Amino acid sequence: MRPMSMFARRLLYWLSMAAGLVLAIVPLPGWLDPVRPDLALLAMIYFVLTSPRIAGLGYAWLSGLFLDVLRGMVLGQHALGFLVVGYLTHKLQLRMRMFPIVQQAVIVMLLLGLYHFLMFWIDGLTGHGFTGWVRWLPVLSGALLWPLVVALGDSLTRRSN
Amino acid sequence: MVELSHDSRPIIGRGPPLTAYFLTLTAISVGLMMADQRYHQIDRIRESLSRVIYPVQRAVDFPFRATDWVTGSFADRSRLRQENLELTARLRLANLQLQRFAVLEEENRRLREMRANTAGIAEKVLVASILNVDLDPFRHRVLLDKGAADGVFKDQAVLDGEGIFGQVSKVNAATAEVILISDAEHAIPVQSNRSGIRTIAVGTGDQNKLSLPFVTVEADLQPGDLLLSTGMGGVFPPGYPVAQVSTVKRAGSMFALVEAKPTARLDQAREVLLVWFKAPVEAAPAATDAATATPTAPAGGQ
Numbered sequence: 001m002r003p004m005s006m007f008a009r010r011l012l013y014w015l016s017m018a019a020g021l022v023l024a025i026v027p028l029p030g031w032l033d034p035v036r037p038d039l040a041l042l043a044m045i046y047f048v049l050t051s052p053r054i055a056g057l058g059y060a061w062l063s064g065l066f067l068d069v070l071r072g073m074v075l076g077q078h079a080l081g082f083l084v085v086g087y088l089t090h091k092l093q094l095r096m097r098m099f100p101i102v103q104q105a106v107i108v109m110l111l112l113g114l115y116h117f118l119m120f121w122i123d124g125l126t127g128h129g130f131t132g133w134v135r136w137l138p139v140l141s142g143a144l145l146w147p148l149v150v151a152l153g154d155s156l157t158r159r160s161n
Numbered sequence: 162m163v164e165l166s167h168d169s170r171p172i173i174g175r176g177p178p179l180t181a182y183f184l185t186l187t188a189i190s191v192g193l194m195m196a197d198q199r200y201h202q203i204d205r206i207r208e209s210l211s212r213v214i215y216p217v218q219r220a221v222d223f224p225f226r227a228t229d230w231v232t233g234s235f236a237d238r239s240r241l242r243q244e245n246l247e248l249t250a251r252l253r254l255a256n257l258q259l260q261r262f263a264v265l266e267e268e269n270r271r272l273r274e275m276r277a278n279t280a281g282i283a284e285k286v287l288v289a290s291i292l293n294v295d296l297d298p299f300r301h302r303v304l305l306d307k308g309a310a311d312g313v314f315k316d317q318a319v320l321d322g323e324g325i326f327g328q329v330s331k332v333n334a335a336t337a338e339v340i341l342i343s344d345a346e347h348a349i350p351v352q353s354n355r356s357g358i359r360t361i362a363v364g365t366g367d368q369n370k371l372s373l374p375f376v377t378v379e380a381d382l383q384p385g386d387l388l389l390s391t392g393m394g395g396v397f398p399p400g401y402p403v404a405q406v407s408t409v410k411r412a413g414s415m416f417a418l419v420e421a422k423p424t425a426r427l428d429q430a431r432e433v434l435l436v437w438f439k440a441p442v443e444a445a446p447a448a449t450d451a452a453t454a455t456p457t458a459p460a461g462g463q
Contacts, residue, residue, distance in 0.1 A: 022217060025217075025218070025294045026221055026295065027221075027295050028295060033295060033298040034298045036295075036298070057183055057186060058186070061190070066210070069214050070214055072330075072331055074198050075197040075206065075207060076190040077194060079186075079190045080190035080191070083183065083187060083190060087180075087183040126198050128300065128346065130345070132299070
């Protein structure tokens with residue numbers, strides 16, 4: 001099986017990041033809203049693991065910045081979160097690829113936890129603190145979704161050759 | 162399982178050092194956040210980014226609007242007739258009330274003129290639609306489809322048909338972000354219609370509840386009292402309904418526990434009114450205004 005061309009892979013990366021950002025602001029019914037997984041972040045982790053030379057830190061940072069504008073947050077908040085997660089994933093990628101999927105999901109959960117802790121912390125510094133336990137739900141939903149993200153990503157990159 | 166691909170990072174010649182890149186971008190992010198939070202220097206950057214983002218927001222909003230339109234256009238005749246009859250009846254009633262109101266307004270104007278104070282009535286309104294876009298599940302913010310191009314300004318009052326809705330917290334070129342009165346960071350000065358008690362209604366993060374934390378146990382407030390905006394601070398026009406007192410608990414020694422339900426339909430409104438009005442003459446400098454209206458809100462305060 002021939003792998004996807006570099007260009008197609010790059011295009012797929014951009015498209016999935018854009019889709020993830022759009023899905024971050026699509027209206028959801030009230031009870032589902034707090035559970036909303038960070039799809040753009042999951043897509044970024046996936047691409048850092050599979051194509052680290054395409055998914056550089058610059059794009060991660062820029063996607064976070066767009067999310068800040070989309071959701072009207074203080075500029076740089078999500079950008080920093082995406083950057084930190086991207087950097088750690090780059091550092092861990094050689095190990096993470098060897099892990100079975102469950103272990104990968106656990107690492108992803110830790111990364112998401114760190115991301116949401118950063119968001120929580122910056123929210124507190126900028127005076128928007130919301131301390132309810134519901135704000136940690138995306139960590140769980142994201143980790144549970146990880147196997148699905150991998151399956152979808154793998155099938156997409158394989159089919160289009 | 163994630164599979165290795167041909168373009169994994171080579172061991173030798175890795176390109177720009179990752180850590181240096183990471184640290185640079187981190188520094189930029191922190192700088193951006195500080196500039197945004199403290200000095201408001203980068204509204205230009207946000208402005209230009211929001212121009213790029215605007216089509217995305219419109220695209221997300223579109224399917225919902227289209228569904229509305231389709232269901233609207235295929236509504237059956239009998240329902241439209243029914244609706245028409247109801248509206249006619251309501252209009253007749255409203256006209257009747259308006260006749261009395263005109264007399265009262267005239268009288269009110271004369272009295273105000275005597276006090277050399279022409280405050281109050283909204284001079285100009287603009288109807289804006291709420292975009293179907295989720296901003297943050299934990300903050301009560303909505304995005305309107307009107308922005309700086311339509312003359313919208315920061316701290317502008319937003320009303321719906323039933324009462325005060327919120328105030329503009331961020332203005333972009335074609336959109337504006339509104340902070341609802343129920344947001345935990347929002348506070349609005351109010352006055353009881355019945356007893357004239359003045360206090361502040363603070364958002365709770367629950368769309369059906371405002372809290373009145375500064376009411377003493379002796380204060381004359383009862384469940385059912387209508388709270389009106391006072392116009393103090395010059396952000397909101399005076400005399401519009403804000404909320405209705407729902408519970409009063411006089412348990413503590415100093416302050417009573419008072420809750421009120423907003424009259425505006427915060428969770429259902431699709432269209433709201435942006436209001437221009439002439440601030441009362443004695444409304445003092447802008448800086449203190451915003452601070453009075455929203456003591457805890459960065460929306461108005463900073």
